[in-house]
Amino acid sequence: MKKIGIAISKIVLIVVFGLFMLVQLQKPKKSNANFEEVETIVMQELEEYGLEKQDNLKIKSTFSLDPSSCTNIAYYKAEDPMDVREVLIVQFDKEAFASTIEKSAQKRVLEQTNAFEGYGPEQVKLLKKSKIYSQVNYAIYVTSENSGDVLKVFKAAL
DSSP states (O other): OHHHHHHHHHHHHHHHHHHHHHHHHHSOOOOOOOHHHHHHHHHHHTGGGOOEEOOHHHHHHHHOOOGGGSSEEEEEEOSSTTOOOEEEEEEOSOTTHHHHHHHHHHHHHHHHHHHHTTTOHHHHHHHHTOEEEEETTEEEEEESTTHHHHHHHHHHHO
16 A cells, blocks of 8 residues: 555656646747847838837836846837837846836837827727737837737747
């Protein structure tokens, strides 16, 4: 009877260890991709919209993010204030920072949706297509007609 208990304990331990390893292997890994290359690839996908790169002050005022707390950050926005197309690309060191970026981007989408609701139905449609994605050390927020394609390109670049 004691041998059966030990055998069952071993089996349970092996199963638990196997599940742990499976979870660890499925987690995204830290990307070693060069930020400038990722930025260039993403912006090529958005080239037709003529988005302009914004400075750190604009990043702070728009997203309430401190650019100095990121490894790299780039924000592009349409020149026309009535155009909601924009993209934020961030590289960071601490994985926990991803949730800060996601919350900031979600807040931005909500603010923009509230601002354009009622008189900018086309802009609201674009905002509903927004994509926010993060993985271990990179994040992106994008609003455009082809947000899904931009996200695919971003993931492939990592």
